[in-house]
Amino acid sequence: MARRAITCALLLAVLATPALAGQVPGPASAPDVPIGPRDRLYSADQTSNTVSVYEPGSQRLLGVIRLGDTVPQNLSPLYRGQLLVHGLALSPDRRTLAVVSIGSNSVSFIDTGTHRVRHTAYLGRAPHEAFFTPDGGELWVTVRGEDYVAVLDARTYREKRRIVVADGPGMAVFRPDGRYAFVCSSFTPELAAIDPRTYQTVAIVRQLSPFCPNLAATPDGRQVWLTLKDTGKTQILSAEPPFSTLAVLDTGPITNHVNFVRNARGQFAYVTVGGENTVKVFTTDDTPRPVATIPVGALPHGLWPSADGTRLYVGLEHANAIAVVDTLANRVTATIPGGQSPQAIVYAPGAAGDPGEGAALETLTPVPGVLLALGPPGSSARRPATTVAVNPQGLLDHLQAAVSGLEPGRTYRLALAERPSEPFGRLQPLALFKTNPAGAAIVAALGPLKTLLGEGDDPLPRRYLVIVPSEGGEAAKPVQVQLPPPGLP
Numbered sequence: 297m298a299r300r301a302i303t304c305a306l307l308l309a310v311l312a313t314p315a316l317a318g319q320v321p322g323p324a325s326a327p328d329v330p331i332g333p334r335d336r337l338y339s340a341d342q343t344s345n346t347v348s349v350y351e352p353g354s355q356r357l358l359g360v361i362r363l364g365d366t367v368p369q370n371l372s373p374l375y376r377g378q379l380l381v382h383g384l385a386l387s388p389d390r391r392t393l394a395v396v397s398i399g400s401n402s403v404s405f406i407d408t409g410t411h412r413v414r415h416t417a418y419l420g421r422a423p424h425e426a427f428f429t430p431d432g433g434e435l436w437v438t439v440r441g442e443d444y445v446a447v448l449d450a451r452t453y454r455e456k457r458r459i460v461v462a463d464g465p466g467m468a469v470f471r472p473d474g475r476y477a478f479v480c481s482s483f484t485p486e487l488a489a490i491d492p493r494t495y496q497t498v499a500i501v502r503q504l505s506p507f508c509p510n511l512a513a514t515p516d517g518r519q520v521w522l523t524l525k526d527t528g529k530t531q532i533l534s535a536e537p538p539f540s541t542l543a544v545l546d547t548g549p550i551t552n553h554v555n556f557v558r559n560a561r562g563q564f565a566y567v568t569v570g571g572e573n574t575v576k577v578f579t580t581d582d583t584p585r586p587v588a589t590i591p592v593g594a595l596p597h598g599l600w601p602s603a604d605g606t607r608l609y610v611g612l613e614h615a616n617a618i619a620v621v622d623t624l625a626n627r628v629t630a631t632i633p634g635g636q637s638p639q640a641i642v643y644a645p646g647a648a649g650d651p652g653e654g655a656a657l658e659t660l661t662p663v664p665g666v667l668l669a670l671g672p673p674g675s676s677a678r679r680p681a682t683t684v685a686v687n688p689q690g691l692l693d694h695l696q697a698a699v700s701g702l703e704p705g706r707t708y709r710l711a712l713a714e715r716p717s718e719p720f721g722r723l724q725p726l727a728l729f730k731t732n733p734a735g736a737a738i739v740a741a742l743g744p745l746k747t748l749l750g751e752g753d754d755p756l757p758r759r760y761l762v763i764v765p766s767e768g769g770e771a772a773k774p775v776q777v778q779l780p781p782p783g784l785p
Contacts, residue, residue, distance in 0.1 A: 316362035319601050320556050321386075321427075324515040324563075329603035334648040336408065337395060339598070339611050339618060340381045341635030343687050343694050345370070346523055347381065348373025348618075348634035349411065349657060352602060352609070352643070355620060355630050359657035360425040361411050363395065364406055367689040369743060370399075375536045376400055384598075384640040385426040387450065390647045394426045394435055402435055404603060405453055411657050415453040419446045419453040424482070425467040425510070425640070432640055436592055438465035447495070459495050461488045466508045471517050471535050478533075480508035480522045487511075487522065489539050495516075500540045505733065510553040514563065514580055521554045521565055523547070528734035530554060530567055532584060535668065542582045549700040549736035552597050553640075556580070557623045559605040563673060564610055564623075568596035571700030571736050572784040573683065574609055575722060576628055588626040593621040594667055594683045595698045597638060601646035602736035611638030613697060614667055614685035636687045637696070666746055670761060671701070673717065677779040684761060686745050693745040694725070699763065702775065707731075707766040710739050712748060712759035716778055729767060 300668075318324035329335075337350040345364030350357055364377030367392040381397030387461040388391055392414075393406040401421060405414045422441030428450065429436070436459075444458040445468055464483025470476070470492065477490040485506045489499040507526035507710055513535060515518070520533045520541065530545045549571030550684060557564050565578045574595055594614030601608050601623070607619040612631070618638065620630040659669040665687035669680035681701030687694045702704060707730045714721025750758040762774035 297718075306639075318352040318472075318558055319603055319605050320452060320512060320517040321430075322470055322515065323517065324558065326515075327604060328378075329645040331602050331607065335647045336647045337600075337602070337618070337644045337645045338384055338386075338644065339634055339638035340384050340395060340640045341637055342380050342382050342398075342613075342639050343359050343372050343636035343689070343696075345378055345381045346635040347384075347393070347406070348638065350362050350519050350618065350634065352634060355632055357632060357634050357662070358378070359659050360635055361406060361413075362658050363397065363413075364400070364534050364681070365694050367694060369690070378404060379507060382639045383423070383425040384642040385428055386642045386644050386647075387428050388430060388677075390644045392450070393642065396423050396426050396430070396437060397762070398422050398424060398440075399722055402455075403435070403448070407649075408644055408647040411649075417448060417453050417455065419455065420444070424465075428469060429467050430470055430472065430590060436468045436477065436763065438468050438479065440464050442465055442535070445479055453588045454582050457495060459490060459497075461497070462486050464506075467510055469511055469520070471513050471520075472515055473517055475604060476535065478511060478513070478520050478522075480511045482507050487533070487539075489537075499537060499539050501533060501541075502543075504529060504544060507732070512554050512556060514556055514565075515558055516563065516580075516777065518588070520582060521556075521567075523551045523554050523567065525551055526732040526734065528564075528569075528571070528736070532612070543584050545578065545584060547576055549734040550595070550698055550738070553599055554610075555599050555601065556603045557605045557608055559623050561624065562580065566599055566621075568592075568599055568610060569615070570595045570597065570698050571681075571734070573588065575621065590626050591633075592621070592628055593617065593631065594685065598641035600641040602643055609641050609643060611641050612698070614665075614683050616662060616685075616687070618663055631707045633664070635662075636665065636694075637685070666749060668749070669779045669781075670697070670699075670763060674777065675779065677781055679686065680779060682763070682776055688746065691744075692742055695741040696741075697739040697761075698736075699729070699731070699739055700734070702735045702737075702763070704731055704733045704735045708737075708775075709764050710741065711762055711764060713762045713774070713777075714757070714759065715759040716780075720760075720774060723764065723772075724759065725761065
C-alpha cells in the first residue's frame with residue numbers, strides 16, 4: 297500500500313508539473329503566460345500598409361493602425377505615409393512595437409497600450425526585419441537593400457552604429473541569453489555570427505543558398521534555424537561556436553518563416569511553406585524529424601506562438617487572414633480575417649492598455665480579395681501549384697502570384713488569355729519572371745484586374761490567367777492555366 301501511495305503521489309506530481317515553459321523570443325526558463333483578455337496579436341499588412349490588431353482570446357480583429365495609403369495614393373511624389381509595411385519586433389517589456397516598412401525605408405515605434413506612433417526613424421535602402429536585444433536597450437534592423445545592420449537606441453530611436461555584413465542582410469536574431477546575434481543574408485550565401493558586446497563578427501557560416509528571409513533561435517539556446525526561400529530548404533545550425541550545420545531539411549517551395557513552440561510534448565519547429573499552403577512541424581533534436589504537415593490556407597508567411605505555447609498564429613498572405621493552430625492537435629481551429637497581405641506576426645501577452653486608451657485604432661471591415669488557383673491543365677484547384685490573390689486598392693487592384701511547380705531557372709510570362717482552355721486566343725502579358733532553383737517565384741502586377749477576371753461590375757470581356765514559357769511569343773502553350781473552383785466543371 298505504501299509503495300502504491302508513493303507511486304500515485306509521483307504520478308500526481310508529474311501531472312501537476314506545468315508544460316514546458318519559455319516561448320520565443322524568451323529563454324526556456326521564462327514562465328509561460330496563459331492566454332488572457334489583455335493579450336494582443338499583431339500582423340504587418342504589406343498591401344494595405346496597416347498593422348492589424350487582434351484579441352487572441354476572443355479570436356477577433358479589433359482594428360488596424362493605419363501607417364500608409366493604398367495604390368495609387370502612395371505613388372505620389374508628395375506621399376508622406378509608410379509603404380510596404382512588412383517587419384515587426386516587440387520589445388521585451390511588451391510596451392513597444394517596432395514596424396519596418398520596406399518601401400519608405402522606415403521603422404515606426406508604436407506604443408502597444410495606446411496604438412499611437414511615438415516616433416518614425418528613417419534608415420538606408422529597403423530595411424527588412426528588426427529584433428530587440430534581450431535587455432531591450434537596442435533595436436537591430438537589417439538594411440537589406442545595403443550591407444549593414446542598423447543599431448538603434450531603443451530609448452532615443454536614433455541610429456547609434458552600423459554593423460557591416462554581407463550584401464543583403466535578411467534578418468537578425470539573438471540567442472535568448474544575448475551572447476550571440478545571427479544575421480543571415482538574402483543576397484549572399486553567408487550568415488554572420490556577431491558578439492553584441494563588441495559588435496564584431498566572430499564567425500562566418502556558409503548558407504546553402506543566397507536567399508534567407510527569416511531565421512529564429514530555439515528557446516533552449518541550442519540551435520538557429522534559417523529558411524532558404526530560393527531552394528525550398530531549411531538549414532539548422534548549432535548556436536555554439538563554430539556554429540556548424542547540424543541538418544538540412546527539404547521543406548518545400550517558397551519556404552517562408554520559422555518559429556518554435558514548447559508545449560507538453562516538447563520543443564518543436566514550425567515552418568511556413570507558401571508553395572504548398574502548409575505549415576510543417578519538426579522536432580528540434582540534432583537530427584530533426586517531421587512530426588506533422590498542417591494545411592493552413594493560401595500562402596502562409598509569418599508565424600508566432602501564444603505565450604503559453606498552446607496556439608500558433610499564421611499569417612495567410614493570399615487569404616488576408618490569420619490561421620489559428622492548436623499546437624497539441626496540430627490542426628487549424630479558426631481563421632480570423634484581417635488586413636491585406638499579412639507578413640510578420642508578433643504575439644504580445646498583456647500588452648493591452650487601460651480601457652479607452654486604444655482610441656487610435658481604426659475600424660477595419662475586411663475586404664476580401666479574389667483568390668485564384670493555377671496549375672497544369674486538368675489538375676485540381678484543391679492542390680494548386682500556384683495561388684493568386686487580387687486585392688482591391690481603390691481604383692486599381694494588386695495581383696500577387698505565389699508560383700510553384702515550374703522548371704527551375706527558366707523565364708516565364710504571367711498573362712491574360714481570352715479563353716480558359718485551348719484555343720486560348722490572344723495572350724496579354726502581365727509580368728515576366730524567372731523561377732528560382734526550387735521552380736518557384738513571387739510575381740506581382742497592378743491594374744483593373746478584378747474586372748478582367750470576371751469579378752467586377754464593368755461589362756469588359758472576361759480574361760483568364762495563364763503562365764507560358766517566355767520563348768515562343770504568342771505561339772507559346774500555357775504550362776499552367778486558371779483552374780475552376782472545386783465543385784465546378
